[in-house]
Amino acid sequence: MPKLDSSPERASQQAPGLGHDLASPDFYAVRALLTEEERQVQETVGRFVDERVLPIIAECFERERFPRELVPEMARLGLFGATFSDYGCAGLSNVAYGLIMQELERGDSGVRSFASVQSGLCMFPIHRYGSDEQKRRWLPAMARGEKIGCFGLTEPDGGSDPGAMKTTARKTGGDWVLSGAKMWITNGTIADIAIVWAMTDAGVRGFLVERGMPGYTTRDIHHKFSLRASITSELFFDNVRVPEANRLPLAEGLGAPLSCLTQARYGIAWGGVGAAIACYREALAFARQRVLFGEPLIHKQAIQVRLADMLRRITTGQLLALQLGRLKDAGTMHHAQVSLAKWNNVRLGLDVARDARDLLGAGGISVECCPIRHMLNLESVITYEGTETIHQLIVGREITGVSAF
């Protein structure tokens, strides 16, 4: 039970068994609210992040490299599609899935993004809206990490109003012909399959566009200051013929892609906490050992206020994410609740990362320190999967009954 104040008399005053852990941190004993299975999932993935992600991730970020070698390892762990109980998946609770996302993002938002896209944005729509044939063909291979997916909804002209999409699908004979472009697509150039949303005469429909289909090309987006350990791409569709068998038969209308976003946003709500935890830990360790004006930084009121504020944010985020997960497991979660959590927890992650970056002083600008990497990553995370403003407006619409987009 690590404490900020390690003096023995203070330690002995502590009620035994309270178990508030200020180092991990777990100030409100949230871990005790998890099932044994959920704790084990968190510990297993946490260990993977400590041993396999953290030693390489700073260099990946610096060199703009996605650590693709981690994909088979994540697959062996069973991270992809972990909430499904068929097609070789683990059948975990949504809380356990959230903890996976939290741990991965404690490593890096780019690594978490890969897993989010594979599970929440690609396997989920195939599982929910796909035919048996599509499920059999893709889900086991995607769970094994042998096939990688990407999700094409956002377009070059904007993402917040997906109903205005310009990518079209025309029925020609038995097939469909797709035209248009998608942008800011995670995993695009390495994906074997793209879940592409296009406007048809009957509204939005989803298509499984496979690498190698004539007219389908992809290109990486470079010069990013964010998510540098993740691949971000553009997708181009120049009259791509897609067989009817590759259309998601149960996906009708914009609600289908939005339901995928709800899955991904749910995971991001947990991820923001993970990034904040990484930054808090590094700031705390630094403040303990760095001496200023003759004493360690932790003796300074200004530093204690800032650490306390980080802990406050993280603790609220942990409780928010956990209750959201319990609602999702109970089947009663509302998408506006996901919006509030994504908004709150990414915002807290960004705020904690920025403050931790500042607290680290000059050294904090180095890629060797995680806060600046998380801070830059979270600039993407606060924008993608619904900008902060969009989520505020979703909650606002819930309060007022008036759509103000």
Next chain:
Amino acid sequence: MKILVVIKQVPDSTTTIRVRPDAEDIERAGVKMVVNPFDEFAIELAVQLREKRQDVASITALTVGPAAAAEALRTVLAIGADDGIHLQDPAFDRLDELQTAALVAATVKDAGYDLILRGKQEIDLDSGQLGPALAELLDLPHVGAATRFELSADGKRFAANRRIEGADEVVEGSLPAVVTIEKGLVECRYPSLPNLMKAKKKPVRTVTAADVPGVSDIVGALGGTQVHRLEPPPQRPPGKVLKGEPAEMAAQLVRLLREEAKVV
């Protein structure tokens, strides 16, 4: 071939350990507990033997510990053990390693295990006695801190290496045997999440003092040690920072090394 892997749940090496105010134990609330890392090598070896051979019929994991130790057992089941034995009774809580070995021996002596594996030491109390004591009590050969382990094709004999000062000792023996494992013999896998879920369905038999006939006599006859109290290690004294010109600092350093550290 039946393999038994004896594991222990220990505090994670990254947690901060605090002695309880009554000095009888460490503060356990909020402390993250894990499978003893050396015991993880033992279960990994067992699973690799089964993957390589056709004749491994079962892998059983056994632990002595409180109710919470079931979590460690479940981790090992997820890595690949088939079933578990959990020796759990308030009467077992204060046994030393020799007494624990006697308890385990009394529990498994008639079960016909061909190979009993264990880590070479425990990262918490660091005694390393359980493996050798268990071998002695079961009257089996024992190899300690093995860095290589192989079974003969017929599964009747084993060969193992041990690292000793300036050499590798190569030993052979016949099964059944007890082997404790040194770091580096195998590289541990992570338990996969689907296997963590399946582990919940694997059978774990809970054994209490009442299930081991004559256990108090067996254990009592051994005598044993008692933990009297735990004391936190003394605070590390603060370091000294030398000041001045390089030549002065070098002179100070030499004087301190000679007079205070007494190393030159």
